Amino acid sequence: MRQLASLLFLFLLGACSEQADTGPGEVRWDRETCVRCAMAVSDHNYSAQIRQVIPEGKRSRIYKFDDIGCAVIWLDQQPWKDDPLTEIWVTDYRNGEWIDARKAHYVAGKITPMDYGLGATTEMEAGKQMLDYAQARAHIYKIEEKYQIYTNTDEHHPNAAPEPRNPS
Numbered sequence: 001m002r003q004l005a006s007l008l009f010l011f012l013l014g015a016c017s018e019q020a021d022t023g024p025g026e027v028r029w030d031r032e033t034c035v036r037c038a039m040a041v042s043d044h045n046y047s048a049q050i051r052q053v054i055p056e057g058k059r060s061r062i063y064k065f066d067d068i069g070c071a072v073i074w075l076d077q078q079p080w081k082d083d084p085l086t087e088i089w090v091t092d093y094r095n096g097e098w099i100d101a102r103k104a105h106y107v108a109g110k111i112t113p114m115d116y117g118l119g120a121t122t123e124m125e126a127g128k129q130m131l132d133y134a135q136a137r138a139h140i141y142k143i144e145e146k147y148q149i150y151t152n153t154d155e156h157h158p159n160a161a162p163e164p165r166n167p168s
Contacts, residue, residue, distance in 0.1 A: 024049045024089040024098040025062040035063045036070035037114060044096035046112040046119065050075055053085035068101065069116025069140040093119030106131040108139060115147075116140050 027049075030042045041047055041064050048071035050063045065071040068090050075081050075088065088101035093110060099122050107128050110119035118139060124130050131139060 021053075021060050022051070022087065024087075025051070025064075027064060032064050034066040034070050036065060036074040037067075039066045039113060041066050043113050045091055045093045046110070047091045048101065049087075049089040049098070051087040051089070052078075052080060053083065053087075067112050067114035067116050068106075068118055068120065068136070069112070069114050069143065071101075072137050072140050073144060090120040092121050094121055102133045104133065104136075106133075106136040106139070116143050 027041055027047065029044065030040050032041045033039060034041055043066065046067055048065040048068045050065070050071055052061045052063070054060055063071075063074070065074065071088060071090075075086070080086060089098045090101045090104055091097065092099050092104075093107070099120060101120065104120040104122065105124055106118045106120055107125060107130060108117055110117050112118065116139070118131070118136055
């Protein structure tokens with residue numbers, strides 16, 4: 001009987017410690033870094049996650065991002081980007097709760113970690129121009145193209161550190 005109780009305890013302990021294989025995962029704020037830009041995932045109102053479903057019944061994998069812009073661009077570079085099982089989650093900029101990025105409405109003009117400027121929310125907001133997911137993606141690529149945030153060019157993102165001067 002004692003062995004049965006021990007086995008039951010271990011089973012329950014294992015079941016409680018596993019994360020679900022769907023939905024957003026737990027974030028260790030300020031302790032995890034964005035998969036794309038390597039900055040700390042610290043802003044509870046503008047973070048994102050992508051859950052990749054691994055074939056053959058293996059556990060899914062979660063990738064974390066400091067800004068929806070990083071998540072969108074990074075996902076587009078993955079060979080499994082069009083897999084319908086892939087989940088994209090963003091935090092609601094008003095309360096930090098996780099919401100489905102593809103169903104969210106986006107407000108432009110927000111101050112976000114990587115300056116893509118989009119705040120996600122579950123509800124339409126009166127008097128504000130709202131974007132759906134496809135429009136938000138287009139906005140992200142427009143910002144990326146304008147500032148070329150991750151490339152070496154002469155045009156720099158407005159919040160980037162100034163280029164060091166070459167002493168003559």
